[in-house]
Amino acid sequence: MVLSPVIGKLLHKRVVLASASPRRREILSQAGLRFEVVPSRFKEKLDKAAFPTPYAYAIETAKQKALEVASRMHQKDLRAPDVVIGADTIVTIGGLILEKPADKQDAYRMLSRLNGKEHSVFTGVAIIHCCSEDGQLDMDVCEFHEETMVKFSELSEDLLWEYIDSGEPMDKAGGYGIQALGGMLVECVRGDFLNVVGFPLNHFCKKLVELYCPPRREDVQRVKHESIPAVDTFEIASDAAQGDEGCGPSRAGVDGHSGQAPAGPQGPDTNGLVENPPPFPSDLLDLIDGFKASKALFTACKLKVFDVLKEEGPLKAVDVARKINASVCGTGRLLDVCVALGLLEKTDTGYGNTRLASRHLASEGACSLHGFVAYHDEHAWTVFTDLESAVRQGPQAAAGRPEEDPSQSRDRRLRFMRAMHGLTQLTARQVATAFDLSRFTSACDLGGCTGALARELAREYPRLKVTVFDLPEVIEHVSSFHPEGWQPERLHFVPGDFFKDDLPDAQLYVLSRILHDWADDRVHELLSRVSRSCKPGTFTGPRRMMLNDDLGPVAPPQRVVT
Numbered sequence: 192m193v194l195s196p197v198i199g200k201l202l203h204k205r206v207v208l209a210s211a212s213p214r215r216r217e218i219l220s221q222a223g224l225r226f227e228v229v230p231s232r233f234k235e236k237l238d239k240a241a242f243p244t245p246y247a248y249a250i251e252t253a254k255q256k257a258l259e260v261a262s263r264m265h266q267k268d269l270r271a272p273d274v275v276i277g278a279d280t281i282v283t284i285g286g287l288i289l290e291k292p293a294d295k296q297d298a299y300r301m302l303s304r305l306n307g308k309e310h311s312v313f314t315g316v317a318i319i320h321c322c323s324e325d326g327q328l329d330m331d332v333c334e335f336h337e338e339t340m341v342k343f344s345e346l347s348e349d350l351l352w353e354y355i356d357s358g359e360p361m362d363k364a365g366g367y368g369i370q371a372l373g374g375m376l377v378e379c380v381r382g383d384f385l386n387v388v389g390f391p392l393n394h395f396c397k398k399l400v401e402l403y404c405p406p407r408r409e410d411v412q413r414v415k416h417e418s419i420p421a422v423d424t425f426e427i428a429s430d431a432a433q434g435d436e437g438c439g440p441s442r443a444g445v446d447g448h449s450g451q452a453p454a455g456p457q458g459p460d461t462n463g464l465v466e467n468p469p470p471f472p473s474d475l476l477d478l479i480d481g482f483k484a485s486k487a488l489f490t491a492c493k494l495k496v497f498d499v500l501k502e503e504g505p506l507k508a509v510d511v512a513r514k515i516n517a518s519v520c521g522t523g524r525l526l527d528v529c530v531a532l533g534l535l536e537k538t539d540t541g542y543g544n545t546r547l548a549s550r551h552l553a554s555e556g557a558c559s560l561h562g563f564v565a566y567h568d569e570h571a572w573t574v575f576t577d578l579e580s581a582v583r584q585g586p587q588a589a590a591g592r593p594e595e596d597p598s599q600s601r602d603r604r605l606r607f608m609r610a611m612h613g614l615t616q617l618t619a620r621q622v623a624t625a626f627d628l629s630r631f632t633s634a635c636d637l638g639g640c641t642g643a644l645a646r647e648l649a650r651e652y653p654r655l656k657v658t659v660f661d662l663p664e665v666i667e668h669v670s671s672f673h674p675e676g677w678q679p680e681r682l683h684f685v686p687g688d689f690f691k692d693d694l695p696d697a698q699l700y701v702l703s704r705i706l707h708d709w710a711d712d713r714v715h716e717l718l719s720r721v722s723r724s725c726k727p728g729t730f731t732g733p734r735r736m737m738l739n740d741d742l743g744p745v746a747p748p749q750r751v752v753t
């Protein structure tokens with residue numbers, strides 16, 4: 192049986208599942224979908240470190256799998272299917288992405304990491320709508336992801352090996368199959384079970400509704416409670432299906448996603464209202480409204496809401512208000528916004544932090560991004576307020592501002608250092624292990640700030656001596672970021688200006704989050720200086736880590752591929 196308001200939307204289309212996974216095939220055929228299976232030849236080798244989040248990686252892999260199949264099929268007989276579905280499932284724990292194990296030892300390493308702990312399973316999905324005209328292939332991509340938390344019991348070595356010897360782990364992300372023997376390893380699951388198995392059917396159906404049945408104005412009016420999103424339910428689709436016209440032609444839905452105008456007739460009706468309105472531009476509205484979400488997060492951080500709730504939560508709004516010395520009504524509203532943003536949870540006992548907030552938004556802790564948030568609130572926010580004049584007058588306008596007084600610039604530097612320290616603590620391990628640097632015995636981290644990356648490099652490579660080279664006024668404050676008496680082995684700090692002073696000798700130069708701060712000519716100058724310091728065999732990297740981390744006022748992030 193097919194639930195026609197959802198899966199039924201695909202019944203008259205040629206649908207291809209770009210996946211070799213027997214589980215995905217089973218989930219979708221049991222839902223009543225009719226499709227062909229064309230496994231993708233896309234090699235799952237994207238650079239994980241280049242993605243801001245694990246799910247961004249899974250989505251991109253899913254998309255590439257589907258795009259490969261769509262273009263291969265189009266090339267073959269110049270007729271692509273109507274819809275191609277790609278998916279990618281990954282397991283993540285402690286910042287690591289686990290895919291299918293390479294061999295039994297690899298499976299053992301994965302399962303030991305998961306043993307006794309909770310991890311996330313993400314499936315990225317891409318739904319590609321194809322349209323071939325005059326031999327040209329046009330594709331519209333709709334993508335999403337789903338996260339499920341899975342907790343493993345404490346498992347004995349014997350059990351792990353017996354499970355590995357069963358052969359089940361080998362074609363499964365994270366080295367287990369929750370739907371079969373692997374179910375015995377699992378203590379509990381939070382979220383969509385099928386998402387773990389390989390395909391988030393529920394979210395997929397909601398996407399179909401969103402794509403094919405944007406709600407009509409009448410439907411929206413019928414929804415009584417404004418907090419129920421109109422397109423988020425299957426029921427809306429059923430209602431619309433009965434009235435029929437509400438479910439517009441497929442391209443309209445798809446175009447709605449891509450932001451183009453739908454193909455159908457439009458134009459104002461006699462009352463000046465649009466008769467057949469285009470799909471609601473929710474992505475655009477998110478962009479327009481986005482700054483409010485950022486500011487709410489900044490404000491809650493500044494008022495230490497997450498610290499209070501980490502220590503004493505759950506608390507009622509009135510108690511939080513008292514502790515942060517703010518109005519009850521304002522605090523209540525801020526807390527509700529944080530709930531809507533997924534930063535807090537609200538229960539009968541009051542407001543509490545989500546794990547994300549406790550880990551990253553409270554001011555203390557190894558993974559705290561509190562300093563990074565504060566920097567954005569106090570510095571980036573102001574700079575972006577001036578964006579228009581920077582665009583009109585050029586970046587020199589920002590550079591030409593009056594000098595601030597030294598104590599202010601000292602405070603600003605400290606805030607910047609705190610921001611970079613927090614962020615680098617989170618990324619350092621991945622940066623240090625993204626390349627095999629074991630052949631080097633000396634490295635210099637240019638602009639290495641508090642030494643958070645250098646420390647990780649020294650820890651990872653026991654033969655490596657690391658020099659942190661940064662401005663004297665930065666080096667002066669380094670000790671305040673480390674425990675008292677901190678004397679790391681094989682790590683030292685050298686004050687200097689990398690545009691003026693000789694660079695310390697090293698076999699390996701690291702430029703992490705540096706180049707994006709400068710205009711092209713300065714970047715060229717800096718790289719030339721590094722190049723002149725390099726002896727044959729010297730290596731400069733990792734520069735990919737600069738993606739998406741622009742803290743500078745105007746310069747766009749540089750995408751330099753090593």
Ligand SMILES: Cc1cn([C@@H]2O[C@H](COP(=O)(O)OP(=O)(O)OP(=O)(O)O)[C@@H](O)[C@H]2O)c(=O)[nH]c1=O
Nearest residue numbers: 210211212214279280363364367368369387388389
């Ligand atoms: C955690 C878990 C994963 N899986 C399977 O793991 C593969 C992930 O790999 P993928 O790269 O996403 O897919 P694939 O199998 O290589 O297929 P393809 O789509 O062609 O890349 C998929 O099979 C999933 O079902 C299970 O069957 N049960 C579980 O509990």
